[in-house]
Amino acid sequence: xxxxxxxxxxxxxxxxxxxxxxxxxxxxxxxxxxxxxxxxxxxxxxxxxxxxxxxxxxxxxxxxxxxxxxxxxxxxxxxxxxxx
Numbered sequence: 026x027x028x029x030x031x032x033x034x035x036x037x038x039x040x041x042x043x044x045x046x047x048x049x050x051x052x053x054x055x056x057x058x059x060x061x062x063x064x065x066x067x068x069x070x071x072x073x074x075x076x077x078x079x080x081x082x083x084x085x086x087x088x089x090x091x092x093x094x095x096x097x098x099x100x101x102x103x104x105x106x107x108x109x
Contacts, residue, residue, distance in 0.1 A: 027057055027077045027078040027079035027082065028054065028055060028056050028057045028077075028078055029054075029055040029061075029075055029076070029077055030052060030053070030054055030055075030075070030076040030077075031052070031053040031055065031063070031073050031074070031075055031076075032050075032051075032052055032073070032074045032075075032076065033047045033048060033049055033050065033051040033052075033053070033071070033072075033073055034049065034072040034073065034074050035049055035069070035070065035071060035072040036048075036049065036065055036067045036069050036070060036071030036072065037065070037066050037067030037071065038051075038063050038064065038065060038066065038067075038071050038073060039063060039064050039066045040053050040055075040061065040062075040063045041053070041055070041061050041062070041063075042061075046066055080100070081099075081100065082099050082100050083097065083098070083099035084097070084098050084099060085097050086098070
């Protein structure tokens with residue numbers, strides 16, 4: 026799994042175990058294979074854009090991700106990941 030760069034486009038977001046808060050324009054580098062989470066701590070809707078160093082990305086969440094309805098999301102689709 027590649028490293029991930031998160032760009033906080035809008036709002037205030039808490040990222041990772043260190044509970045650092047990032048505002049609009051903030052960048053976060055998440056090393057490869059490091060479990061991480063983020064949550065909106067602001068009063069407005071937050072928007073995060075993720076950039077990956079690989080074109081194949083699969084993420085497994087603890088809970089079902091809505092509106093996708095699955096714990097596994099990715100590109101290519103999770104059912105195709107084994108065929109890549």
